[in-house]
Amino acid sequence: MSALFARMVASRLFWPIVMLLVLFAVNLIAFPGFFSITVRDGHLFGSLIDILRNGAPTLIIAVGMTLVIATRGIDLSVGAIAAISGAVACAIILGSPNPGSISTVAVAIAVAILMSLVFGVWNGFLVAVLGIQPIIATLILMTAGRGVAMLITEGQILTVNSPPFKALGSGFWLGLPVATIIAAVLFAFAALITRRTALGMLIESVGINPEASRQAGVRARGLLFTVYTFCAVCAAIAGLILTANTAAADANNTGLFIELDAILAVVIGGTSLAGGRYSLAGTLVGALVIQTLVTTVYTVGIPPIATMVFKAAVVTVVCLLQSPTTNAALASFRRSLAIRAGKGAAAS
Amino acid sequence: MTALTDAPGGARRPGGRGSADGPARGPGSAGRSAKHRLQSVLGVITSPKYGPVTITALLFVAVFVIGGIRYRGFLSGQVFLNLLVDNSYLIVLAVGMTFVILTGGIDLSVGAVVALSGMIAASLLQAGWGPETVIPLILISTSLLGLLVGFMIHVFKVQPFIATLAAMFLARGLCYVISQSSISITDPTFVQLAVTRIPLGGRMSITPSVIIAVVVVLIALWVLHRTRFGRTVYALGGSEQSGMLMGLPVARTKVLVYVVSGFCSGLAGVLFTFYTLSGYPLTAIGTELDAIAAVVIGGTLLTGGYGFVLGSVLGVLVLGVIQTIITFEGTLSSWWTKIFIGVLLLVFIILQKVLTARRR
Numbered sequence: 001m002s003a004l005f006a007r008m009v010a011s012r013l014f015w016p017i018v019m020l021l022v023l024f025a026v027n028l029i030a031f032p033g034f035f036s037i038t039v040r041d042g043h044l045f046g047s048l049i050d051i052l053r054n055g056a057p058t059l060i061i062a063v064g065m066t067l068v069i070a071t072r073g074i075d076l077s078v079g080a081i082a083a084i085s086g087a088v089a090c091a092i093i094l095g096s097p098n099p100g101s102i103s104t105v106a107v108a109i110a111v112a113i114l115m116s117l118v119f120g121v122w123n124g125f126l127v128a129v130l131g132i133q134p135i136i137a138t139l140i141l142m143t144a145g146r147g148v149a150m151l152i153t154e155g156q157i158l159t160v161n162s163p164p165f166k167a168l169g170s171g172f173w174l175g176l177p178v179a180t181i182i183a184a185v186l187f188a189f190a191a192l193i194t195r196r197t198a199l200g201m202l203i204e205s206v207g208i209n210p211e212a213s214r215q216a217g218v219r220a221r222g223l224l225f226t227v228y229t230f231c232a233v234c235a236a237i238a239g240l241i242l243t244a245n246t247a248a249a250d251a252n253n254t255g256l257f258i259e260l261d262a263i264l265a266v267v268i269g270g271t272s273l274a275g276g277r278y279s280l281a282g283t284l285v286g287a288l289v290i291q292t293l294v295t296t297v298y299t300v301g302i303p304p305i306a307t308m309v310f311k312a313a314v315v316t317v318v319c320l321l322q323s324p325t326t327n328a329a330l331a332s333f334r335r336s337l338a339i340r341a342g343k344g345a346a347a348s
Numbered sequence: 349m350t351a352l353t354d355a356p357g358g359a360r361r362p363g364g365r366g367s368a369d370g371p372a373r374g375p376g377s378a379g380r381s382a383k384h385r386l387q388s389v390l391g392v393i394t395s396p397k398y399g400p401v402t403i404t405a406l407l408f409v410a411v412f413v414i415g416g417i418r419y420r421g422f423l424s425g426q427v428f429l430n431l432l433v434d435n436s437y438l439i440v441l442a443v444g445m446t447f448v449i450l451t452g453g454i455d456l457s458v459g460a461v462v463a464l465s466g467m468i469a470a471s472l473l474q475a476g477w478g479p480e481t482v483i484p485l486i487l488i489s490t491s492l493l494g495l496l497v498g499f500m501i502h503v504f505k506v507q508p509f510i511a512t513l514a515a516m517f518l519a520r521g522l523c524y525v526i527s528q529s530s531i532s533i534t535d536p537t538f539v540q541l542a543v544t545r546i547p548l549g550g551r552m553s554i555t556p557s558v559i560i561a562v563v564v565v566l567i568a569l570w571v572l573h574r575t576r577f578g579r580t581v582y583a584l585g586g587s588e589q590s591g592m593l594m595g596l597p598v599a600r601t602k603v604l605v606y607v608v609s610g611f612c613s614g615l616a617g618v619l620f621t622f623y624t625l626s627g628y629p630l631t632a633i634g635t636e637l638d639a640i641a642a643v644v645i646g647g648t649l650l651t652g653g654y655g656f657v658l659g660s661v662l663g664v665l666v667l668g669v670i671q672t673i674i675t676f677e678g679t680l681s682s683w684w685t686k687i688f689i690g691v692l693l694l695v696f697i698i699l700q701k702v703l704t705a706r707r708r
Contacts, residue, residue, distance in 0.1 A: 074509070132697050135454070135509070136650055140697070143637055144690025150683035251683075256633075260513055273507045305528055308521030315514040316500070323504035
């Protein structure tokens with residue numbers, strides 16, 4: 001029993017899940033209807049569904065970010081890419097004669113995602129070919145990207161009126177929010193191709209030592225390109241959802257701080273920023289923790305704007321719990337317990 | 349955090365010193381000494397230590413001269429001084445950031461701390477506190493925040509990126525807790541400091557903020573190049589392991605750089621309130637990136653170990669002069685600034701890469 005418990009504590013998913021459960025418990029006490037899900041017009045409604053829907057963009061970006069961080073990289077430009085993709089899509093929809101048609105929206109989405117491919121390749125080029133530190137390489141696009149988004153929107157907030165586009169953000173399909181379905185599909189896709197093939201292991205090997213893995217026959221450069229491009233595409237999809245949710249492209253504020261939320265989700269999920277090991281399931285839990293926290297702050301009645309203080313508290317607590325120093329202290333505590341238990345066993 | 353992908357071969361050697369100082373100069377002919385001088389100039393430009401700074405300086409002069417050719421009234425002392433007036437808070441921020449980046453760390457919280465200290469100043473002054481208590485209080489509390497961040501990084505081995513990210517969320521959140529709207533400052537001392545112009549003759553003038561910024565830069569120069577602490581900062585950036593083996597006070601230094609950065613952010617926040625005379629929770633978003641960009645453009649290696657405070661000041665001036673040109677241009681929209689800063693960052697990072705690669 002205690003061995004099982006020890007293994008659970010040792011799992012990297014333990015603390016994030018505890019965090020999530022604590023948040024759920026707080027919600028249940030403060031807001032008894034928290035877990036109730038009602039069906040209205042064939043759509044599911046409830047706090048949990050809200051968490052899944054509003055957390056979708058963060059989760060989507062966090063999935064891409066997890067793979068980037070697994071290669072010992074980081075992608076700061078995702079917020080800017082989200083803003084650009086939203087701006088591009090809105091500009092195309094506004095410019096077309098028939099903004100409500102599905103084909104217009106499809107073209108807009110396709111162009112936005114194609115553009116994100118270019119940005120992903122650019123980031124990959126800087127990191128893999130020029131060998132610039134990822135944090136700086138992506139800082140370039142983070143700084144310049146919002147400027148580009150501003151150029152596209154000409155400094156204005158583009159408001160679109162297109163039902164099919166809006167459905168991307170606030171629509172429902174089979175009773176579930178469209179955004180959640182997109183996030184789920186993307187998550188499943190990433191999990192399948194990295195965990196059912198050797199790809200995940202190769203990514204981790206690049207994260208541990210790019211040079212050594214190249215010499216062992218891993219195409220490190222190609223992998224880095226793939227990972228950054230995938231992350232950029234995730235960012236573009238998240239940007240489309242965010243833009244569709246408000247039906248407006250705001251170059252300054254779309255996806256503001258989302259890169260930090262995504263990194264937070266990854267870190268809370270137990271993936272180390274030092275690369276080499278990652279957990280997509282952890283990222284999922286991390287994204288849920290962040291979104292549940294935001295929702296909790298809303299429902300408890302604290303001014304929503306103060307969520308950042310709570311985010312800071314959560315990051316600090318999770319980081320301190322996961323830190324090697326704490327682990328060492330816990331381990332020595334467990335050892336002393338085991339010694340005491342051992343003495344008892346010897347006596348009997 | 350990403351040391352492996354970008355560990356410049358030169359970082360572990362006192363790179364460039366050999367060629368920067370030039371070969372031992374014998375009592376040769378005038379022609380040979382000219383050749384040597386040229387060689388040593390080239391050595392300076394291509395060394396990872398001095399190269400980026402020299403190129404930033406040349407770039408600054410070039411941009412300034414181009415501006416002077418293009419616009420009437422650009423090439424004047426006051427335009428230059430205005431760069432200092434408008435960016436004094438950024439200079440102070442960049443100084444703090446330089447300390448952190450020299451050790452190989454990063455501080456993402458500075459922009460939020462600037463906003464927070466503005467909010468603290470505005471709300472406390474509104475509540476009737478005197479500036480003589482408010483300003484020290486701000487400086488102490490932001491230094492304390494830096495101390496906590498430093499502890500998190502050193503004792504709990506949290507990556508600087510994440511620890512300062514938490515500090516950023518905390519500071520930004522506290523801004524909103526203090527107030528969600530702008531608070532204006534009417535305290536006579538602050539207003540006085542905001543409107544005072546110190547004449548320098550020839551119709552040129554500066555503000556008290558500039559003097560504070562210059563004093564901060566001078567102190568930073570002294571600390572980095574004349575004290576044990578400064579040398580340890582450089583040593584940590586070169587290799588923390590070696591520093592530890594040499595018996596340098598690694599722990600103390602690593603924590604202290606974040607205190608320095610926290611103090612500088614607090615001071616920058618105060619200077620920023622002199623400039624805007626208000627506190628607003630949304631101010632200074634993205635300022636941490638401006639500060640990092642200034643430090644990088646100023647030639648400090650992001651992996652630590654190489655760099656100068658004066659380079660960071662030059663970096664701020666380059667960013668400032670670009671902004672001024674865009675203002676003079678009038679037709680160009682302000683978002684071009686962001687794109688330009690991005691392009692400049694790219695150019696300088698590739699430059700650093702090339703310079704450090706040649707030393708390998």
